Amino acid sequence: MKKLSLIAVALLLAACNTVPNSGDANSKAAETAAAANAAAAAEAPAEPAAPKVVMVSDVELKSLAVQMQTRLDASNPLGPRDRYVLRLARLTAKLKTEDGLNLNFKPYRNPSLDATTSPDGSIRVYSGLMDTLNDPELLAMMGREISFVQNGSAMTRLRAAYQAFDGAKTVTTFSSALDNLSDADLQAIGEQVENNAFTEGAELEADDYSLVFLKQNHRDPRSLERAFRKLAVKSQRDKSAALLYPDAKSRADRVRDLLAVKK
Template identity: 35%
Template sequence: MKKIIIGAFLLGSCVTINAQFNLNKALDVGTKGLKALTFTNADAAKLAKEGVDWMDKNNTVAGPKDPYTVRLNKLFAKHKSQDGLNLNYKVYKVTDINAFACADGSVRVFSSLMDIMTDDELLAVIGHEIGHVKNEDTKDAIKSAYLKAAAMDAASASSKTIATLNDSQLGAMANAMLDASHSKKQESEADTYSYDFMKANGYDVVGAYRAFKKLALLSEEGGAKQSGFQKMFNSHPDSNKRAEAIKKRAEKDGLWKDPGTVTLPTTKLTK
């Protein structure tokens, strides 16, 4: 499996992991005129779809009969229409550990995340990403990514039109989307959405606690594995604190069940 790019649930939203995308042609440009361009939710969804379509073409996507796809279908098929959102989902077969969702309703789960997460833990991760979409956290990130990819300055952006991007620009926009980050407030609100999603659908909310504890363990690993992952955690809320917030709410709701010591599995949970 290949590497992809880091940063969603751990994380952010349509923003993900320092991966092995083929970005040699990506543009290295600054962002100007961010406020000059009129940018609607429809624009955000359109550009997000274009960026995700580019990523789908440049990463290994699990096929319909692949065990990863079969498992995700069992878990998530009934949530294709969730809270007014029309969602589509796929699995990227990559070595990095993450998941992300975008303004167009695209949800992408990384196979290596599925290898270490139980079903309830995965649902909590996906619920968090859906929360970012529902809360429109990705809109500004995509707007900024678009302007970077199109190399727009204030003057060109003032035309208030969304230009068509070429392949190189789409790659640059995808990279910028994945490098974006959310505020602590946005992350907290997405955590709350995930908890409410789990509770409303009768899932084990303690799965969200376990997911954060596993992410905390990953961030504490040393050696070569840690480098890219640690950089991501340095720019996101502390996973242990997020786990404790989930625990307090579950206790208040009478839904807390002590999972004991949370550890990382030594064998893949998807086979």
């Protein structure tokens, strides 16, 4: 009997040794799961990098504006005796500054009925507009361009254009991007500027500014209304003019009404 008891004890001990330890099993399962997760993470596509936001100061934007304007001027050279150069120089001889803003004017030989402005105070007048308007009317339109600089609209438009351009670039600072802008880059930003129209509020504010500007320069404020009337007629015949001045007639009517109230 004693011999049989010892055999039973031995068998019982052997059976106990064959039962797996639950802690070891859990540990091995955890290690297996971790390895599987790591393998899946390695095979998964990388998350796209968040877009870099470039903070651009007004000073930096003015520097960019100078670059862009220098490029455009080089592409539109006119001699000192050109009739458009002489006329615009005579018309703007006393307009070196306006409300503390330094101004510079140049004409471009271009049939478009347009004038453009830059945050640095550069105003460019196209020959098509000069051919259409007389001197007081032309001054009225330049008064509007000055307003876009004074009220910050030109700066806002350039900032939006640069940010749209920069969205496709991988730069970390504006300065590094500015140092590396090619002619193609400047052209692309310039085209984006043209696509960013001024707001209606900025346009109307420019009309109001022009009326004051004309009075300060001893010109008839009705010149702005007359300019819009001429442009309205042109818009009926010329699709490009219609795009530039789609509401010229209503703007002329508004100026007329404003002047009537002030009498």
